[in-house]
Amino acid sequence: xxxxxxxxxxxxxxxxxxxxxxxxxxxxxxxxxxxxxxxxxxxxxxxxxxxxxxxxxxxxxxxxxxxxxxxxxxxxxxxxxxxxxxxxxxxxxxxxxxxxxxxxxxxxxxxxxxxxxxxxxxxxxxxxxxxxxxxxxxxxxxxxxxxxxxxxxxxxxxxxxxxxxxxxxxxxxxxxxxxxxxxxxxxxxxxxxxxxxxxxxxxxxxxxxxxxxxxxxxxxxxxxxxxxxxxxxxxxxxxxxxxxxxxx
Amino acid sequence: xxxxxxxxxxxxxxxxxxxxxxxxxxxxxxxxxxxxxxxxxxxxxxxxxxxxxxxxxxxxxxxxxxxxxxxxxxxxxxxxxxxxx
Numbered sequence: 261x262x263x264x265x266x267x268x269x270x271x272x273x274x275x276x277x278x279x280x281x282x283x284x285x286x287x288x289x290x291x292x293x294x295x296x297x298x299x300x301x302x303x304x305x306x307x308x309x310x311x312x313x314x315x316x317x318x319x320x321x322x323x324x325x326x327x328x329x330x331x332x333x334x335x336x337x338x339x340x341x342x343x344x345x346x347x348x349x350x351x352x353x354x355x356x357x358x359x360x361x362x363x364x365x366x367x368x369x370x371x372x373x374x375x376x377x378x379x380x381x382x383x384x385x386x387x388x389x390x391x392x393x394x395x396x397x398x399x400x401x402x403x404x405x406x407x408x409x410x411x412x413x414x415x416x417x418x419x420x421x422x423x424x425x426x427x428x429x430x431x432x433x434x435x436x437x438x439x440x441x442x443x444x445x446x447x448x449x450x451x452x453x454x455x456x457x458x459x460x461x462x463x464x465x466x467x468x469x470x471x472x473x474x475x476x477x478x479x480x481x482x483x484x485x486x487x488x489x490x491x492x493x494x495x496x497x498x499x500x501x502x503x504x505x506x507x508x
Numbered sequence: 509x510x511x512x513x514x515x516x517x518x519x520x521x522x523x524x525x526x527x528x529x530x531x532x533x534x535x536x537x538x539x540x541x542x543x544x545x546x547x548x549x550x551x552x553x554x555x556x557x558x559x560x561x562x563x564x565x566x567x568x569x570x571x572x573x574x575x576x577x578x579x580x581x582x583x584x585x586x587x588x589x590x591x592x593x
Binding site: 323325326328349354358400453457458477480481483484487489491 | 513516517520523530538539541542549551553554556560561565566568569573586588
């Protein structure tokens with residue numbers, strides 16, 4: 261596998277010799293969380309790639325606001341296979357990031373991600389695994405392992421989850437979260453508008469004999485056709501009923 | 509059932525155009541009466557997981573409201589406007 265020294269950023273710590281599992285975990289414990297997130301994740305990726313048996317390439321996927329990117333990677337093959345998944349919006353690293361699960365792909369036998377498996381095989385990868393990092397915020401991620409040499413066994417995946425947990429801590433500490441005050445304001449406004457929408461749906465359900473989802477679909481269609489906000493259309497429906505008009 | 513791939517593409521494009529975060533868009537969905545959680549929304553825009561017509565339409569309606577505020581002329585299609593699977 262071709263190896264790239266070009267991660268997202270220059271590693272903050274860059275000893276070239278793989279330190280072994282104990283040494284890797286010791287260094288992880290010393291990594292400073294106040295450094296740029298990309299640097300931290302790049303070092304986690306390098307330590308994991310240098311430690312986990314059978315792993316030839318490794319990357320870290322972050323998904324923020326629905327957009328995925330590789331925040332760190334150790335080989336160009338890893339970056340390429342990540343990028344391919346981002347382009348099509350589907351693949352083990354995205355599913356692992358979203359679910360927090362560990363997904364293992366035996367390239368020769370996989371039937372869940374056939375397009376990914378074909379692309380991996382073309383690049384000499386025989387086995388891949390993505391370990392989700394369940395971070396309860398708007399940024400989620402996965403640690404992705406690619407192996408040209410063979411299997412990624414359960415013991416390797418257990419170790420990978422430990423590396424992923426360090427990366428998750430970094431994510432949790434990063435200043436990437438939305439303003440809670442802004443969200444609180446949104447919620448207050450939400451409570452006001454949803455009341456009138458519920459009333460309008462009730463009117464449409466009664467008048468047209470449709471269910472709640474169909475009532476909402478009719479409001480959505482009317483909103484788009486009139487190029488007006490759905491909540492305003494709903495308010496109009498309610499107002500017309502109050503005035504004794506027949507709602508069409 | 510709406511085509512998941514086309515739905516994902518439409519919603520992901522809409523989210524990108526909106527300039528909203530997933531949390532903000534989820535909050536707008538809540539304002540329309542349905543509790544589309546950020547986790548569900550991430551799945552809808554980031555994966556081709558199955559979703560119902562109604563789920564798609566709630567997000568599309570929330571994006572439409574945002575576009576009316578920002579002056580964005582494009583519209584996120586409703587489920588009925590997407591080609592069938």
